[in-house]
Amino acid sequence: MSVRHTILGLLAHKPRHGYELRAAFEALVGGDRNWDLKPAQIYTTLDRLEDAGLVACTSDLGEGQEPSRRIYALTPPGKAALQEWYAEGVSPDHQRDEFFLKLLTGMVSGEADPARLIQTQRAHLFRELHAATTLRDSYDPHTEMAQILLLDKVTMHLEADLRWLEMTELRLDEVKGQPLPEPEIRRRGRPPKGDKGSTYPPPKPT
Amino acid sequence: MSLIHTENLTKIYGSGETAVTALDHVSIKVKEGEFVAVMGPSGCGKSTLLHLLGGLDSSSAGKVVIDGTSLAEMKDDDLTKLRRQKIGFVFQFYNLIPVLTAVENASLPITLDGVRPAEARKRAAEWLERFELGERLNNRPDQLSGGQQQRVAVARALVAEPALILADEPTGNLDTRSGDEIASLLREVTKKYGRTVIMVTHDPRIAAYADRIIFLKDGKVIDETILEKKNGKNADLLAGKMKEIGD
Known part of the structure; x- marks a missing residue:
């Protein structure tokens, strides 16, 4: 699930502070009950995006002149990465059930x-x-x-x-009534004769 | 004769100080062939009531009796059998299988249950024809309108010939005209085919198609209205009542 790209998308809308980003993300997904994105994850993601040159960060001085707050903005490579995301389809994950x-x-x-x-x-x-x-x-x-x-x-x-x-x-x-999916065990040497595989329920030990 | 009734049905979630009473001594009776709507503000217990009637959840006290048998006394397997044979569900969205035709979708429940495909198809086609979809048997869902898809879903709920249909906001996803169409279809299911329908809805216009409306608030039945004549004023009457209750 691409938190990374969502952040790029939100920054493409306008530059924001980390805190504002989190609030915007939360509003987008319908509240932290649905998707609680921790501040730590926002900041680690932003750090990685900055390292990769996809976002740039400037400091502005807060109302009281300190501490300074960091404002993040999208860079041209960031915009390109975002466009790549938009160009791809998304696979739903129904098989992990x-x-x-x-x-x-x-x-x-x-x-x-x-x-x-x-x-x-x-x-x-x-x-x-x-x-x-x-x-x-x-x-x-x-x-x-x-x-x-x-x-x-x-x-x-x-x-x-x-x-x-x-x-x-x-x-x-x-x-x-059917055998359950089991890993294929690759045995060394010659395969034994008459191996029927496992069935459900497993045969009782005699 | 009542097909389904409840006696002092009570459901409490949680315990101690955090306990929430979702249903509070609800006693209702629904006759065979009756069309009943359950209305009330959010959190009034209408969904919980539907769950308990469908044997999806167990009550904290009181009981649900379907066709003379109390659900609480039934084992899991019997409950499953009862639900399969006596109850059909209709939801907000129709969730038909896209690669199957209307008749294949409608016959699926009994096909899976072991009825021969030709026989299952015949029974499903009969319901679809009753619902004026005779010309559409071999259409896939994407070739049908929303209202038509919901009619296929109602046919699917009826194909196992259940006595009771539980409908959960069945028009929630339809435009006004298709909503009316489905509500009047559910009415036909009771009047023409003798099935019993219990429908949860928040829409007074849709509820106006029922014979009787049960109003719930804070887990209690606070009012029952019998609609004698079908006329345009019933929806306004019900909307007024909902306002009174505090929607």
Whole structure:
């Protein structure tokens, strides 16, 4: 997720202090509840961007003449880096799914009942769905359409996740009957005869 | 006969000083074939009520009874079975699968549940035809309008022939005209096809399509309005009530 490029984008809008940047970022993502970007991360990122020559920093004297505050601005190479970002597509990260890992590990280890996991997850997603709907309704469509669109996206994804859970629930028995994805073990020497691989549930030790 | 009823249904989140009462002794009855809307300000408990009715969450006290069986007494597996057979869900967004046609999308739940594809297709097509999508069976979602996609989603919720449809802000993402279309479709689902619909909405115009409106505030039922005649004044009446309650 490119905090780096978002910072470049905000600096392209206008030069800002580190503190102002953080506030602008927060406003953009709809509050620190959604995305709590720590000041340390802002400043490390700014340092790296400065080292790379993508932003330049000038000090101005504060109201009381000190301490001095650092104002960051975009440089021409920074602008080029930003343009590269805009020229690329963005891949969503749906395949890194924590619930999926929970379901699979719970199933192999026998530590969790898959049906229960699905039930718990469904209740959780429903609550998130209602939180998103409530938040969406609190925005004013005349002035805050961007926030509304972001929450529409959240809602759409949550509803899709709920549908996916429904499908998974219906096909759980099929998954249970199939071998689980396992790493390919490269054995030294000749492969043993009649290796069938593993199945779920794992055979009981005799 | 009531299809679903609750007795002193109570849900408390958390405990001790931080406990929040989301539902407070709610007792409602919904008859077979009835169209009920649940309204109320944000945080009034309408979503929690929908969760509990759908067996998605367990109550702190009181009970939900569907078709004579109390949900609290059911095991996980039975609850899953009940939800699959008796309850259909409709959401704000239709979330149809883009590469599948309307009829494939609508038949998916029963196809996955083991119904033969030809039979599943036939049943899905029947619902789609009832919803005036007979000419659109083989269209993909991107070839349908928002309202048409939501109609496919309603057909998908009905394909397993559930007795109860729970609709969660089903018109939240539609323009006024398509919203009216879906609300009137849900009404038809109750009147013509005898299903029961319970719908959460914040929109008085949409709620006006229901037979009865249950108003919740602070987790309690504070008012019930039966709409006898369908006329243009009902929406204003409901909007007035919402204002009174403090939306």
